[in-house]
Amino acid sequence: GAVVSQHPSRVICKSGTSVKIECRSLDFQATTMFWYRQFPKQSLMLMATSNEGSKATYEQGVEKDKFLINHASLTLSTLTVTSAHPEDSSFYICSARVSGGGYGYTFGSGTRLTVV
Amino acid sequence: AQSVTQLGSHVSVSEGALVLLRCNYSSSVPPYLFWYVQYPNQGLQLLLKYTSAATLVKGINGFEAEFKKSETSFHLTKPSAHMSDAAEYFCAVSSIGGSQGNLIFGKGTKLSVKP
Numbered sequence: 001g002a003v004v005s006q007h008p009s010r011v012i013c014k015s016g017t018s019v020k021i022e023c024r025s026l027d028f029q030a031t032t033m034f035w036y037r038q039f040p041k042q043s044l045m046l047m048a049t050s051n052e053g054s055k056a057t058y059e060q061g062v063e064k065d066k067f068l069i070n071h072a073s074l075t076l077s078t079l080t081v082t083s084a085h086p087e088d089s090s091f092y093i094c095s096a097r098v099s100g101g102g103y104g105y106t107f108g109s110g111t112r113l114t115v116v
Numbered sequence: 117a118q119s120v121t122q123l124g125s126h127v128s129v130s131e132g133a134l135v136l137l138r139c140n141y142s143s144s145v146p147p148y149l150f151w152y153v154q155y156p157n158q159g160l161q162l163l164l165k166y167t168s169a170a171t172l173v174k175g176i177n178g179f180e181a182e183f184k185k186s187e188t189s190f191h192l193t194k195p196s197a198h199m200s201d202a203a204e205y206f207c208a209v210s211s212i213g214g215s216q217g218n219l220i221f222g223k224g225t226k227l228s229v230k231p
Contacts, residue, residue: 006159009157010157032217034218034219042223042224043206043221043222043223043224044160044206044219044221046218046219046220049218091157093159093160095160095219097217104150104162104165105150105162105210105219106162107152107159107160107161108159109158109159110157110158110159112157
């Protein structure tokens with residue numbers, strides 16, 4: 001089945017530094033990647049949608065300069081949290097829409113970001 | 117606009133008992149509906165999906181859900197709960213042919229299973 005590999009699974013960084021999260025589609029081409037953020041005991045909130053070779057579309061209220069998304073190839077999308085602050089601590093999950101084998105979505109395993 | 121409402125943020129059942137997790141949706145276009153399970157600090161695993169074919173959908177691990185248009189519901193059931201079913205469950209909706217095509221999630225229901 002379609003697999004998205006997300007790394008790192010867990011990262012701790014100092015306030016003011018940047019962190020990059022990678023999502024790779026292992027056995028299919030992900031033309032569209034969705035990035036979600038999940039606060040403790042809450043649901044997933046869509047942050048942005050990235051399409052290969054074009055600029056990402058950000059949801060209202062999401063700072064595009066803080067959360068940089070790059071989707072340079074059909075198998076790799078990255079989310080960089082720039083100048084991270086403790087309030088950016090959260091669980092970030094990527095998801096790709098799978099067009100073959102029926103309409104569906106596959107998710108990365110998530111990244112737990114802790115900013116200290 | 118589309119939305120999903122999950123009734124009950126926390127459901128507790130005994131091992132072997134029926135599991136019923138409720139989901140109601142709102143959509144102005146024919147929806148695609150999904151149930152996902154999430155274990156702590158992990159991503160989401162698809163349990164089942166409805167994509168306008170059979171209204172009774174069977175998924176993995178013995179789960180199934182029935183799409184009821186008249187009730188705008190897509191409740192998840194399992195005849196007999198196992199301890200390993202304890203997790204967070206999310207219902208989600210996506211629009212057919214939507215420009216973005218992203219999933220819209222409910223707030224989730226935490227399922228606890230008592231021995």
